[in-house]
Amino acid sequence: MARVLALLLLWAFSAGNCLGAERVLTLSFGGKPHRLTAEELLARPDATDLVVPNDSAYHREMKYRAVPLLGLLGTALKDGFNTIEARASDGYVSQIASNLVKKGAEGGAVAWIAVEDPAKPWPKLPDRDASAGPFYLVWEGAERSAIGNELWPFSVASLSGVDDPIRRWPQLAVDRSLGDDAPERKGQAVFIKNCMTCHRIDGAGEGEMGPDLGRPMSALDYITERGLRAIIRNPKAVRSWPQQQMEGFSESAISNAELDALVSYLAYMGKRKSAGETLPSRATP
Structure with a gap:
């Protein structure tokens, strides 16, 4: 019995590690892709609590721990990429004009990467058996830049700098x-x-x-x-x-x-x- 319990605990530990390993956001903006874990993002000094009054995915007010996309990308958008391709784990792919993100520093809608904390998991999405995590691109003041639902990709796996479509x-x-x-x-x-x-x-x-x-x-x-x-x-x-x-x-x-x-x-x-x-x-x- 003790051996069975030990094996179960080992399996649970291994499964937990696998799930943790999947919580990685890949950034590709020229050069070698940069991989960031959820833990690294949550530990950033610019991570903050964000309230989204009318969330696109949950259709209600949501609270997140998030990092500003402009801060996350740094100087990457100065390298000539006019589009950010946000790829979700389910095959959903958003083509986001870089200028929309840049306008966040000039009074436009501000793009954030919300990060799901394993210790405080988000609720399941309506009609789905999973949350919007571990990474979700959300907008603060979306109406200021006429941001539609298609530019709120959830379960984001990677962000890449590309040419326009x-x-x-x-x-x-x-x-x-x-x-x-x-x-x-x-x-x-x-x-x-x-x-x-x-x-x-x-x-x-x-x-x-x-x-x-x-x-x-x-x-x-x-x-x-x-x-x-x-x-x-x-x-x-x-x-x-x-x-x-x-x-x-x-x-x-x-x-x-x-x-x-x-x-x-x-x-x-x-x-x-x-x-x-x-x-x-x-x-x-």
Whole structure:
């Protein structure tokens, strides 16, 4: 009996160590990736208590121990990276414009990395069997910079400095002949902001949670426009399954005009693919 108890204690200790080892945030901004443990982040002198009145993931007021993202990255954003790619452990990937983070020092929304303390675990997320930890990118005063829910990635595993999506994936870009006010061009921006976190299109992107909206068939080749609009607004009203993760976008997140533009963009991408057009070799300015 004593031997069995000893083995159980050893297993529990080992499992605890494994869980601790997974609590690492990797920063990649040129050069060798830098790995920081939750304990190291909590011990930083700029770590502070933060109250988020209307948390994006929990939909209520939350209190965190957090470190300022600008302080964490230091001079990394001066190295020419115009986008911060926040990759979550579940395949969710946010493309965050560096300027949004920099504006936190000039009166804009302030980005923080909330760190889950093992001694004070966060509650489970609604409809999930896990918390938002161990690392969660949250915003103080999100309304000051019109920060949407897609820029609140939780269970963050890594932060990387990258080029903006259009430069990385030129196939996302609409033709240069389309003006700035063209709905397809506006829809391109809506797709990058709201959809790329989970979806790719024709292989462009890093999101892994949802299907590619261009391969093997374009979305509007198998979903009606009415159905697509309904899925974007309230996916569970169209189709539902136990592991479904997509949440709908309200008019405050994607306005009706933006939804029109997004549908125009997806239709444009589908027609371009059907026509067999050559993908652009350079990004649209």
